[in-house]
Amino acid sequence: MLKGKKILLGISGGIAAYKICYLVRMLVKQGAEVRIIMTPTAAKFVSPITLSALSKNEVIINMFPESNDLSKAEKVETKTWHVNLGIWADVFVIAPATANTIAKIANGISDNFLLASVLASRCPVVIAPTMDDDMYKNPATKNNIDKLKTLGYKILDPVYGELASGLTGEGRMAEPETIFDYINDLLLKKKDLYGKKILITAGPTIEYLDSVRFITNSSTGKMGFELARAAKDRGADVTLITGPVSLPDIESVKRIDVKTTEEMFKKVKRVI
Numbered sequence: 243m244l245k246g247k248k249i250l251l252g253i254s255g256g257i258a259a260y261k262i263c264y265l266v267r268m269l270v271k272q273g274a275e276v277r278i279i280m281t282p283t284a285a286k287f288v289s290p291i292t293l294s295a296l297s298k299n300e301v302i303i304n305m306f307p308e309s310n311d312l313s314k315a316e317k318v319e320t321k322t323w324h325v326n327l328g329i330w331a332d333v334f335v336i337a338p339a340t341a342n343t344i345a346k347i348a349n350g351i352s353d354n355f356l357l358a359s360v361l362a363s364r365c366p367v368v369i370a371p372t373m374d375d376d377m378y379k380n381p382a383t384k385n386n387i388d389k390l391k392t393l394g395y396k397i398l399d400p401v402y403g404e405l406a407s408g409l410t411g412e413g414r415m416a417e418p419e420t421i422f423d424y425i426n427d428l429l430l431k432k433k434d435l436y437g438k439k440i441l442i443t444a445g446p447t448i449e450y451l452d453s454v455r456f457i458t459n460s461s462t463g464k465m466g467f468e469l470a471r472a473a474k475d476r477g478a479d480v481t482l483i484t485g486p487v488s489l490p491d492i493e494s495v496k497r498i499d500v501k502t503t504e505e506m507f508k509k510v511k512r513v514i
Contacts, residue, residue, distance in 0.1 A: 375411025
């Protein structure tokens, strides 16, 4: 299924790093060419030798080679690996992505090879967060993830379950099978809606009873936003009319904000 596809995996220093061995094996069995970048901390959780054997490629960890006896040409090539890999890949998946790595990507910091490669990438970048429940729910982390979404990064949300701390909550990295399916969908999906114009309404509306009181509903708008994102990914020209929600914009989707049912009705009539 993935024959000829070039997949770059970035592994940061979370306990879930060991699960990436299973993901690499699945990708290689499907014919994908896999290259791996690790942060120095990630190498303490899973052996680079293991990942190198599974991927059949050298695992890159450091920005510069440890040896000082390389030729000048080899040094130059090594320094530009992050650019070359960013151009080479069809998709760049960072899993696990720790709170530290997420914060640095959100703010354009590139103090290791993995982060430098992210900034140099031209392909879609998928981020699979993993951390403790309280870290994931911290407003700083939530803001960083929202910022990444607005910048066009694709977030594969963590799931609820047992965490490395022994606690149970959100923050558990999506399982390798889920990440594998996501990569498949991303690389093999059809642009069957190219040239189509799609209008989607989402979120709640409010109806004022007087100048202070109003009635509304508890819609979050998430379903409509996900439909808009999926339609956009399949090539459609999407317009999203939404009530008051706290969801970030979707790249390349025209968003129109409204409050009342009447406002939504008028905007829909105007668009169609």
